[in-house]
Amino acid sequence: MEEPHDRLAIARRNAGFENATDAARAFGWNENTYRSHENGERGLRLAIAERYARAFETSAAWLLTGEGDAEAAPEPKNIVRLVGRIGAGAVIDADFEQEPPEGFAEIEIPYPVPDGAVAFEIVGDSMWPRYDPGDIVICWKVAQTRTEADGWEAAVRLTDGRRYLKTIRRVSKDRFDLVSHNAAPILNVQIEWACKVFGNIRAGEWNLLERAPRRSR
Incomplete structure (x- = not known):
C-alpha cells in the first residue's frame, strides 16, 4: 500500500522531475530535507504537504491520505x-x-x-x-x-x-x-x-x- 512518501515521489515524477535533486534545485528547497520526506525518513506535516502539492500541481489531501485526485488544477500563474x-x-x-x-x-x-x-x-x-x-x-x-x-x-x-x-x-x-x-x-x-x-x-x-x-x- 502506498504511503505519503511514495505518493510524493509519484507527484514529483508526474510533474516532470526525473529525480529528487532536480526537483529540489528547481524550487530552491534544501535537497537533504526533501529527500528525507520522499524516502520516508521524515513524515509529512500538513504545511509541508501543501508546499509540495502546490509545486507538483497535486493536492495535499492526496499526498497525505491518497484520497481525491492526484492531478489538481494548476496554481494561477500570477x-x-x-x-x-x-x-x-x-x-x-x-x-x-x-x-x-x-x-x-x-x-x-x-x-x-x-x-x-x-x-x-x-x-x-x-x-x-x-x-x-x-x-x-x-x-x-x-x-x-x-x-x-x-x-x-x-x-x-x-x-x-x-x-x-x-x-x-x-x-x-x-x-x-x-x-x-x-x-x-x-x-x-x-x-x-x-x-x-x-x-x-x-x-x-x-x-x-x-x-x-x-x-x-
Whole structure:
C-alpha cells in the first residue's frame, strides 16, 4: 500500500522531475530535507504537504491520505511564493528562507510568470537605484551548469551557504565574481546554485496573500 512518501515521489515524477535533486534545485528547497520526506525518513506535516502539492500541481489531501485526485488544477500563474528578503549588502536573509510552520507567504502580482518562479522582497537601499525598498524580484530558471549562469542577474547560493542577489561574472573554470548595484563586489567565489531574475514588481503593485486561491475545476 502506498504511503505519503511514495505518493510524493509519484507527484514529483508526474510533474516532470526525473529525480529528487532536480526537483529540489528547481524550487530552491534544501535537497537533504526533501529527500528525507520522499524516502520516508521524515513524515509529512500538513504545511509541508501543501508546499509540495502546490509545486507538483497535486493536492495535499492526496499526498497525505491518497484520497481525491492526484492531478489538481494548476496554481494561477500570477501567484508566486515569497521565499526570501534581500537586505543590506544585498544578502538574502537565510533565516527568512527557512520555511515557517505555516508555510511560505504567497503574493499576487500583476502579470503571469512561469511555473516554479519564486519571489524575493527588497528591504533597505543596497540595491538602489535599480530596486527600491518594497520591490519584488521574481526569479526563475535554475542554472543547470555553473557556466550557464555567467552574466545572469540571479539569486545565488555560495558553497559556504551565503545567499545573494548579484550579477554573476565568470573569472575561471569554477570561480566567479558577484557584482551588485550599490555594494562592493564579492570576488573569486564558488557557486552552488543560481536562479535567474525574470523580472521585478514595484512596491505597491503586488499583494500579500494568506493563501493562494486555487482555480475551480
